[in-house]
Amino acid sequence: MSDPGSDRFVRTHLKTRQLVLLVELGRHGSILHAAQAANLTQPAASKLLSELEYALGVQLFERLARGIAPTWYGEVMIRRAGAALAEMDAAHQEVMELLSGLSGRVSIGAVMTPSTGLVPKAVTLLRSRHARLNILISVDTSKLLIQRLRAGELDLVVGRILDTESAAELNFEPLTDEPHSLIVRAGHPLLSRSNLGLQDLAGEAWILPPSGSILRDRLTALFLSRGLDQPAETVETIALPVITSLLLGSDMLVALPKQIVQTYLDSGLLAVLPYELGLRMDLYGIVTRKQHRLSPGAQAMLDTLREVATKSPS
Structure with missing residues (x-):
């Protein structure tokens, strides 16, 4: 009330x-x-x-x-003003959609792993059913995506809720977690090493996500818990084309879920280092705003994400 x-x-x-x-x-x-x-x-x-x-x-x-x-x-x-204005824009869009059939714009945000699998599959399926929908996809960290969702800039997010303040305003439908492996180029010198230790990895050049991301925080905690310094040579990015180019052209290494670069692993261009990081991220899932009615197009996107997630192996 x-x-x-x-x-x-x-x-x-x-x-x-x-x-x-x-x-x-x-x-x-x-x-x-x-x-x-x-x-x-x-x-x-x-x-x-x-x-x-x-x-x-x-x-x-x-x-x-x-x-x-x-x-x-x-x-x-x-x-709140930004969210209110976004609601009025969405109301106008919804009226136009109802007048002309399912069309308009849907804005979805995703963290890296679902952006390479779940989201593209869902978008492809949705467009096969509603070709007039214009779908905008943003890939970023959960923190930034949730900020944009709360401000009304995104209709829904496939990511994580990382703070209690946001949780009170949001719905979360869990999907899966992300076991991470260490990925390097084929022929990397460390692939021939036996009994790799974390101290060996600390001296290598790393590709890391931005500070404040959950993976970065857990990698930092991992090195600190073993009394090791952070890697001194780093490049910060979550852009997958940049990551794969850096891996293929150098001896850098990165912690990623294997499915993100499975094509490169299958072709023999990249390889997994024989070292168990023991890092699993928190569950990611579908995030929407509470007490907010999605437009017909955004609701169709949500339903399709649920459908694809149900069919996909975890």
């Missing part, structure tokens, strides 16, 4: 132009530039912001010598 006080605030005080202004203030950090992006004059933007802060009874932005910065209250309002 909705809060009557909140309902009065929305009906009486909140204006669509204020939502647009909040989003632009978050993007630009400047009242002048935000006003220009929102097609407002600077005085009009300042007046709208002041009215909103007065209605809420809190300061949303700190006025700095150069621009402005959101307070905690401001960060909440920026995120």
Whole structure:
């Protein structure tokens, strides 16, 4: 049941132009530039912001010598304003879809492993049924994808929920975890070594995911738990074409689920090092927003993901 006080605030005080202004203030950090992006004059933007802060009874932005910065209250309002505007865009898209049959746009985010298997299979199947759907796929870390999902920029994500704050707003349908292996080029010097130890690997050049990702954190913890320094020679990327090119052209190594590069393993271009990392990631799954009704196209994408996941081996 909705809060009557909140309902009065929305009906009486909140204006669509204020939502647009909040989003632009978050993007630009400047009242002048935000006003220009929102097609407002600077005085009009300042007046709208002041009215909103007065209605809420809190300061949303700190006025700095150069621009402005959101307070905690401001960060909440920026995120919620973006989600509200995305909802209205989705409502328009859904109406257009209902008028013209299943079409429109679906935005899906995925972490690396499902982006190479589950998601492409589901997209191919969905487009065979609804060719007019325009599907946008983003591949990134769970942290960034979940931020975009909460902001309404993505319809659904195949990834992980990593913090309790996000969990309260999201639905999670678990799929599978990801056992990781160490992948190198065929003919890599370490392939001929017996009794490989973690200390041997610490001195090698590594391809690593960005700091803050769950795999990076667990690799860091693994080296530290053995009293070892982190690898000194590293390249940070999650772009699979870059990873495979680096592996094929150098003696670098990377921790990946084997299925991501199975084609290269089958052709003999890449190989698995005989060392058991013992790393398994948390379950990834399908993530959607609670109390948010998906558009017909996004719902079809969700149903197809579930269908493909059920048929695929874990």
